[in-house]
Amino acid sequence: MRLSTLRLSASLLVLTTVIAASGTATARPGGPAAGRDRPGTVWAAGWAAPVQRPSSGFEQNWAESGFAERTAQTLRQVVRVTGGGTAARIRLSNRYGTAPLRIAGATIARTAHGAAVHGASLRALTFGHRRSVEIPAGGETVSDGAPLRVAPRQPVTVTLYFDRPTGAATFHAQAYARSYRADGDHRADRTGTAFAETTHSWYYLSDVEVTGGPRRPGTVVAFGDSITDGFGSTYDADHRWPDLLAERLAAAGTPRPVLNSGIGGNLLLHDSAWYGDRAGARFRRDVLDKPGVRSVILLEGLNDIGFSEVDLPTYKPDPQVSAEEVIAGYRELIALAHARGIKVVGGTILPFKGAEYHTARSEAKRAAINEWIRTSGAFDAVVDFAKVMAAPSDPLRLDPAYDSGDFKHPNDAGYRRMADAIDLATL
Incomplete structure (x- = not known):
């Protein structure tokens, strides 16, 4: 036989x-x-x-x-x-x-x-x-x-x-x-x-x-809100940026699992009835407890600085949150990951001029947060999503070629641009 x-x-x-x-x-x-x-x-x-x-x-x-x-x-x-x-x-x-x-x-x-x-x-x-x-x-x-x-x-x-x-x-x-x-x-x-x-x-x-497959160098987790979740991408096409990152890794000859831990509307600092537990409360089960995690890409904070600018029933809780409070939320997640030997890549917050919660106040917070992400050294590496996704004529606005239509969520081409911006060596 x-x-x-x-x-x-x-x-x-x-x-x-x-x-x-x-x-x-x-x-x-x-x-x-x-x-x-x-x-x-x-x-x-x-x-x-x-x-x-x-x-x-x-x-x-x-x-x-x-x-x-x-x-x-x-x-x-x-x-x-x-x-x-x-x-x-x-x-x-x-x-x-x-x-x-x-x-x-x-x-x-x-x-x-x-x-x-x-x-x-x-x-x-x-x-x-x-x-x-x-x-x-x-x-x-x-x-x-x-x-x-x-x-x-x-x-x-x-x-x-x-x-x-x-x-x-x-x-x-x-x-x-x-x-x-x-x-x-x-x-x-x-x-x-x-x-x-x-x-x-x-x-x-x-x-x-899964089990029985070849050993991989470690799982990557993409952690964030609706932009990580894939809002604006084509349905049933797997065109979210974490999906496209997995394809890039495979094409480069370094395939590895990439998990999407984004929740649309998620907040760093507050639980939401609509948009999940706050980032710090869910980080353990959605990142740390996943098998073989070696790195996490963090892209979150837009909703914390934006929700308070618009009075909508779903944008709750919506207190005024300072840039310093958002940064403290990042530091909490970085510490949790580092305690487990996991690298943290920080993503800068994308431009959102024209969106419903873009104001001078929310823009000033985004600028301060992004400057800290780029220069503080708190992250193991940085991917400057804000820079690569900005319109050439206006750095405060999402490039129209990458805009799904609401001035803050990318389309398929935008998610491809985000995946391409990540230095694979940092993972």
Whole structure:
């Protein structure tokens, strides 16, 4: 019998065992549980998204209503991993849930197109060798590993089945990628035709991790607000600047995982019902606790200096924040990273003249903050996003060639320019 046949038989045996499991695993309130691995298994980062409280967001989503309110439902989500391997597992979060979350079943597969998957790659996921899992309010869980060969920068599809109401859903609001919903149990659906409803958010899924791939020099985390999250980029195209940075690293012959830990509207100094926990409160789980992190690129502070200039219901909290307070927020994050031996690259705040919260006061704060970023020596390296993204005729304005249309968020070309501005040697 050929070695390849033996390997295939072993994989099928594992899959058969997975499918045959029964019962419900239980996660711990304080952290991951359920997942089991062979001794010595090392998991690497593949993909991640920071989780947020349920809210109505910028467009229609399912966070506040949750799933399976009237009938059982299946949720299908597509993400692109930046690290590859021969097996994968997922992490699910019920951090902002008010009741236990039951996942009645889950699968993972390589994506074909839209909600369709490559049928031969479809794998059932288990949690502690059980097909279902209950995650307590405030908790999270990790699945067992499933045999799945996935290449770097390849999309994978994670499908969750709910057989009872979930309540409001912990989610990531601005995914810039479609998620799909269908009534009934469609975990094993290959064509995706049942998934008629879509939104542009991710739900419960916080991480995809891989193992069995080549060792990489270390994970890079992009940490910030909507500009890191990808606001203004093309939907379903993976044109956020962290995605494009991963492509640059691969093209340079130094591929490594790049995780996007941006949240649209996020603040350095204050928690927000709409835009996530403040940067210092989420930095540990969204940066420090990710596998193999060696460097983080920090781009945040625009909302802290801008929200107070406009009286809008969503721009809350909106106190006047000084440049010195923003700098103190940077110093807090730098200290947390350095304590773990992680390099910090500081990004200057982009021009935003013409945007709704550009005033003489907010511009003066941006200038002072950017000068400190460039000259203080507090960061291990600096990427001057403000300089490379400024209009040639007016350094206070975003270059029209890179503007998505709102004077502060880049378009696809702008995000490409940002990724190209990063000195790969600093990572």
